[in-house]
Amino acid sequence: MPRPLPGRFGETTEYIGGVVMSLAGWSVPLLLFLGVFTIGAGRFWNNRMAATIGAGMVGTAFLAGILWASGQNLIKMIATGELG
Incomplete structure (x- = not known):
């Protein structure tokens, strides 16, 4: 059973x-929309490399969103010592 961090370290860890x-949460939709914009610009100017990079950005945004969602509970568990 995990134990909470001693003193105020738990609160500080949870705050940081x-x-x-929060910064990661805001960067995920930004990366998604920039990827869609890059795909559109690559298709508009017939630049295959830009469209490929944009597709990579969209895929990365989806994976980052999954990691962001699972990371919130992990940080709270480490900071407070609770499993739920």
Whole structure:
């Protein structure tokens, strides 16, 4: 059974983790929309490389969204020592 961090380290860890997770949460939709824009620009100017890079950005945004969703619970569990 995990134990909470001693003193105020749990609160500090939860705060820093929350800030990082908020920044990551905002960057996921930004990456998605930039990827869609890059795909559109690559198709418009007939640039195959730009469209391929945009598709990679969209795929990365989906994977980052999955990691972001699972990371929130992990950080809370480490900071507070609770499993639920």
